[in-house]
Amino acid sequence: MVNVTDFSLTKFQLKRVTDFLAFSIFYYAENFKLIFKQILIPQFVSVGLIYFLYKSLYGEFNLTYFLSSEGKIFLFVLILFVISNLYNTIYQSIKLVVLNNLELRLWKFKTLLLILTIFRLFLFLTMLASIFFDYTFIFMFFAFLVLNTYFYQFIFNEAEKNFSSSQFKLKFFEFLKLNFKAFMISIVTRALTIFLPLFATFSIFIVYEFVRILITGKVFFFVVDRWIEFQIWLIYTLLLFLIANPFQYLTMMIFHKYRFLKELNKNLEQNI
Numbered sequence: 001m002v003n004v005t006d007f008s009l010t011k012f013q014l015k016r017v018t019d020f021l022a023f024s025i026f027y028y029a030e031n032f033k034l035i036f037k038q039i040l041i042p043q044f045v046s047v048g049l050i051y052f053l054y055k056s057l058y059g060e061f062n063l064t065y066f067l068s069s070e071g072k073i074f075l076f077v078l079i080l081f082v083i084s085n086l087y088n089t090i091y092q093s094i095k096l097v098v099l100n101n102l103e104l105r106l107w108k109f110k111t112l113l114l115i116l117t118i119f120r121l122f123l124f125l126t127m128l129a130s131i132f133f134d135y136t137f138i139f140m141f142f143a144f145l146v147l148n149t150y151f152y153q154f155i156f157n158e159a160e161k162n163f164s165s166s167q168f169k170l171k172f173f174e175f176l177k178l179n180f181k182a183f184m185i186s187i188v189t190r191a192l193t194i195f196l197p198l199f200a201t202f203s204i205f206i207v208y209e210f211v212r213i214l215i216t217g218k219v220f221f222f223v224v225d226r227w228i229e230f231q232i233w234l235i236y237t238l239l240l241f242l243i244a245n246p247f248q249y250l251t252m253m254i255f256h257k258y259r260f261l262k263e264l265n266k267n268l269e270q271n272i
Contacts (some may be wrong), residue, residue: 123148
């Protein structure tokens with residue numbers, strides 16, 4: 001396991017957004033086994049269970065089904081799985097980056113994290129629902145981005161306070177500067193985790209279609225006739241997204257951990 005404490009201060013000077021992205025890619029690759037075990041496997045299992053439940057309840061993607069008894073049961077279980085996966089991804093990111101893969105056995109912190117995770121999901125769903133109300137969506141979109149950025153800092157501070165009993169108070173302009181950079185990192189990382197799986201799937205799909213056209217000589221097709229193929233591409237995109245999704249959480253925790261270590265190192269030098 002690559003320890004953030006060992007690398008961020010002694011070997012790297014992280015200043016730009018691209019620096020944190022590069023370090024996070026390196027960190028993700030070096031710790032992929034732990035990430036796969038602690039984050040990705042639970043997500044893969046939950047997706048499989050959700051799909052099995054959907055088929056067991058004769059799921060249909062329409063409003064009538066979701067208003068039925070079976071549909072309500074499915075939605076309830078789906079929300080529970082989403083909350084569980086979000087909570088686990090955030091906690092495991094904190095555990096790997098902030099706690100050096102140690103367990104933080106504090107129910108107060110875990111309860112706070114769970115409540116904030118639920119609130120964050122509720123805010124996200126509210127933002128999506130507001131798309132039908134003129135310009136409300138734009139306001140909700142930026143509100144979610146701002147609160148989501150502060151969410152990472154608040155959770156990191158709480159975790160670090162409980163783990164090392166250390167916490168730094170920032171002046172107002174330092175606070176704005178810190179969160180502006182965190183805001184930019186969150187935007188870029190989320191764009192990457194959405195765009196790259198789509199781009200990878202689209203690239204392979206285009207090559208596949210080109211080969212198919214060369215072999216069959218047919219350019220046009222009916223979607224219904226190739227529904228199985230489209231389901232395979234959809235599953236492939238979903239798997240890539242699940243693999244890429246922890247990247248944002250890890251990057252944000254690394255950013256705040258780096259800032260914390262820099263402040264700690266500066267205070268130590270002043271005391272000396």
